[in-house]
Amino acid sequence: MAASPDPASPVPLVIIGGGGHAKVVIEIIRAIGGYHILGCTDAAATAAEVIGVPVLGDDDQLPRLFAAGVRHAFVAIGANRLRLALGQRLLQQGFTLISVLHPAAVVSPTAVVGRGVAVMPGAVINACAVIGDFAIINTLAAVEHDCRLGEGVHVAPRAALAGNVTLDTCVSVGIGAVVKPGVRIGAYTQVGAGAAVVSDLAANCLAMGVPARPRAPRPA
Ligand SMILES: CC(=O)SCCNC(=O)CCNC(=O)[C@H](O)C(C)(C)COP(=O)(O)OP(=O)(O)OC[C@H]1O[C@@H](n2cnc3c(N)ncnc32)[C@H](O)[C@@H]1OP(=O)(O)O
Numbered sequence: 001m002a003a004s005p006d007p008a009s010p011v012p013l014v015i016i017g018g019g020g021h022a023k024v025v026i027e028i029i030r031a032i033g034g035y036h037i038l039g040c041t042d043a044a045a046t047a048a049e050v051i052g053v054p055v056l057g058d059d060d061q062l063p064r065l066f067a068a069g070v071r072h073a074f075v076a077i078g079a080n081r082l083r084l085a086l087g088q089r090l091l092q093q094g095f096t097l098i099s100v101l102h103p104a105a106v107v108s109p110t111a112v113v114g115r116g117v118a119v120m121p122g123a124v125i126n127a128c129a130v131i132g133d134f135a136i137i138n139t140l141a142a143v144e145h146d147c148r149l150g151e152g153v154h155v156a157p158r159a160a161l162a163g164n165v166t167l168d169t170c171v172s173v174g175i176g177a178v179v180k181p182g183v184r185i186g187a188y189t190q191v192g193a194g195a196a197v198v199s200d201l202a203a204n205c206l207a208m209g210v211p212a213r214p215r216a217p218r219p220a
Contacts, residue, residue, distance in 0.1 A: 005034030013072040013098070014065055016086055018042030018050045021136075022076035025118055026053055028100045029074070035098075038070065059086070062093065072096050075116055075134060080170040081188075084152030087116045087134040097133070105137075114151070123155075132169075150187070168203065177212075189214075 005011045013035040015022055022040055029035050040050055043058035056065075062073075073095040077083040087097055097116035101107055105119040108126050113119070114133035122140040125131060129143050132151040137143055139157040147161050152170040155161060159173045162180055168187035173179065177195040185191065185201045192208030201207050205214040 007034045010034055010036035011072050012036050012038050012070050013074065014038050014056070014062070014070055015040040015053065015074050015076050016059065016062075016090070017076040018045050018053075018055055019076075019078065021078040021118075023051050024120060025074060025076040025100055026051055028102045028118070028120070031103055032100065035072070038065070040076070062090070062095075066093060066095065070095075072098055074098055074100060074118075076118070078136070078154070080152045080154055080172055083116075083136075084134045084170060087152075091115070108145075120157070126163075138175075144181075156193075173197075174208075 015037060018040045029037060037053050039054040039056035041056050041059050041061050045055040048055055073090050075083050075087045090097060099113055099117040101119040102121045104121045105123045110127045111125045111129045113131045116134040117131055119137045120139040123137045125137060125143045127145040129147040131149045134152045135149050136154045138155060141155040142160040143155060144161055144163040146164045148166045150167055150169040153167045154172045156173060156175040158175060159177045164182045165179045166184040170188045171185045172190045174191050174193040176193055177191050179197040183197055183200055186203030188204045189201050190206050191197055191212060195208050195212040196210040198211045201214060207214045
């Protein structure tokens, strides 16, 4: 995680994405303080600004911004694969990808949080959990002790991971879903809203229900 910025000299920052997730991220960055949000990039923008942040154009603007001295960025896109791919591209371009932790989130001092991670209000990340780059721990989600979350995962609002759960790359755990202790969920699998995952799930599947049952495999 990047060091905390100095509120007296705000760090210029660009946000990638301009949708609903970006709105939440913008408000967290404002709550943290210490950053000057220059704007956001959004190829599909329908307005000139997002809650007061100007839309700068599409991602082709990023090399120009880097050349102008902007070094800090955050990818605020909900789609896991796209968020991860763009984050990795920005790292290659030399940007520093900050993590945004809402002041009302609780993150254990023994947890490890990667780059480009969003932790929303009320989320709890408990002891010795490891959160991979570009993860989203959404509003009121619980990530219990010793969980291992890969890159690009999303734990949706009010979802709860018990201790020692492993989520591989780009897993999505739907709103209000729960995952039993020690369970491993394979890469790119999506768990439906309200599901109860009581045993391991393979990669690339869609699982839903109580207990969660995998449905037809999803395209890789
Ligand atoms: C801040 C934020 O907003 S973060 C956003 C977080 N997002 C989420 O949590 C989304 C989670 N997504 C879901 O739960 C979705 O319903 C999915 C991914 C499980 C399924 O989506 P789709 O493939 O589009 O399924 P679809 O809506 O066509 O439903 C197919 C069937 O599954 C059922 N179904 C859909 N979702 C669920 C669910 N979560 N649990 C149980 N059954 C479900 C439907 O009732 C339907 O049943 P039927 O065939 O008997 O009529």
